[in-house]
Amino acid sequence: MVFLLVFGLLGGWILAGRMLAPLDRIAHATRTAAAGSLSHRIRLPGRRDEFRELADAFDTMLAQLEAHVAEQQRFAANASHELRTPLAISKTLLDVAHTDPDHDTGELIDRLRTVNTRAIDLTEALLLLSRANQRSFTRELVDLSLVAEEVAETLYPFAERHGVTLKTSGDIVSTNGSPALLLQLTTNLVHNAIVHNAPERGTVWVHTGARPKTVVLTVENTGEQLTPQLVATLTEPFQRGTERIHTHQAGVGLGLAIVKTIAEAHEGTLTLAPRPAGGLRVTVELPAAS
Structure with missing residues (x-):
């Protein structure tokens, strides 16, 4: 009886460890993703069972999230660059007008109007893009x-x-x-x-x-x-x-x-x-x- 008890406890401990090991890897990957690292993958080895399918689905989700975050960061950087350009041009034109009072004000106003129109068009395009992304419209x-x-x-x-x-x-x-x-x-x-x-x-x-x-x-x-x-x-x-x-x-x-x-x-x-x-x-x- 003592031998069977020890054997049962030892066998149960080993079996439980092997059963819970995939869950430990999934939990570790979840905590890593929650900390901000989306490049980590589980890549669970072994036969294709429920744990393997869960791990593969989690890896796919992480890959999609990583790609989406990278796309958003790239878009934000490009938008910042595009918005900074007309503002920098406007600042340069105003600096020229300030340092050179005899400069042709009509030409300056025309160029400022063109630059300002471009900035407005870009802002409206960004707002339209955001509205379409949110799908906040009535069909x-x-x-x-x-x-x-x-x-x-x-x-x-x-x-x-x-x-x-x-x-x-x-x-x-x-x-x-x-x-x-x-x-x-x-x-x-x-x-x-x-x-x-x-x-x-x-x-x-x-x-x-x-x-x-x-x-x-x-x-x-x-x-x-x-x-x-x-x-x-x-x-x-x-x-x-x-x-x-x-x-x-x-x-x-x-x-x-x-x-x-x-x-x-x-x-x-x-x-x-x-x-x-x-x-x-x-x-x-x-x-x-x-």
Whole structure:
């Protein structure tokens, strides 16, 4: 009896230790993540049982959190840089006016107005991006074809000034969402297609279509040849064409980032592909109206 008691206690202690060891590793990884370190992984060895599945799911969650935090930090750094630029320019212009009273005030005011407008546009774009991320909007029935026609009519004079032909076509399609956000999504796409187009006699095609359970908005434009590697980066914040540039047509670098966020907020997808003849094809697929 004594031997069986000792054997039972020893065997139970060993068995419990082996059973609880995975839980100890998971608990240690949880405490490490709670302390702020998201790079730690459990990587539990052994056969695929309930503990292994729990550990793998925890590792996947940590990887997603680490990527999300890194993306947010990169976005904050880029936004800070973009906001600092117009402020620094304004300070320089004011310093010049202070040290040189005879400087042309009309030119100074015009340059300050331009810089201030750019800062306001960037701030409004950041607010719109935050609103779309939070998904704090009321869903309504939206006719996507009417939205496309409204945007085309609004941007037609802008396209004419750039020597771009704007063409619309497609079916009457509807989805559930925010009319203001979907209008902004379409405006960003068409505006980008006009700006980043061929130097002369460019064309933009805006098309709406229906699929069995979704509706599709497609915006294509002529232009220079684009590589798939470059196209894959265009939805990142503050990316403008082939490089980070500042011109009167460059915008604030959030156009396609806002489009992607709005599409995802409406349970949709955004697909970018280079056109074989040059230019870009952008496809937004959204759930069809219920």
